[in-house]
Amino acid sequence: MKTGLRVKMNEDKSITITPKCLQNNGKSFIGATGELWPCCWLYTDREHMEDWALRNDCDIEELSLKKYTILEVQKSNLMQKFYKSFDTKTCRNNCSTDSWKNKHNTKRGDLTTVSE
Numbered sequence: 001m002k003t004g005l006r007v008k009m010n011e012d013k014s015i016t017i018t019p020k021c022l023q024n025n026g027k028s029f030i031g032a033t034g035e036l037w038p039c040c041w042l043y044t045d046r047e048h049m050e051d052w053a054l055r056n057d058c059d060i061e062e063l064s065l066k067k068y069t070i071l072e073v074q075k076s077n078l079m080q081k082f083y084k085s086f087d088t089k090t091c092r093n094n095c096s097t098d099s100w101k102n103k104h105n106t107k108r109g110d111l112t113t114v115s116e
């Protein structure tokens with residue numbers, strides 16, 4: 001596991017986030033609506049990403065695969081800024097220190113069995 005990033009969150013709090021999307025086996029996610037997302041959790045909670053984009057003066061349309069190639073989305077202003085931020089409730093819930101201790105967290109594809 002790559003080490004965590006100390007991230008300054010919007011509410012003036014700091015929190016350690018170890019982004020699963022930046023791990024060696026991290027996966028981007030193509031949503032049914034035709035956008036490339038950093039992960040499936042943000043696609044599900046898209047309003048959190050839309051709020052982040054507004055707060056950070058980014059255009060959510062930069063994720064659109066109808067307008068841009070995968071490489072262009074990955075190199076977009078939005079993605080470059082986001083990968084230095086992770087200031088979303090979704091990221092706090094899924095990639096803060098506590099989230100890594102959740103053995104039921106299987107969405108990144110690592111864990112196939114859970115023993116209680």
Ligand code: SF4
Binds near residue numbers: 017092
């Ligand atoms: S929730 Fe945030 S930090 Fe975690 S994998 Fe998704 S984009 Fe990356």
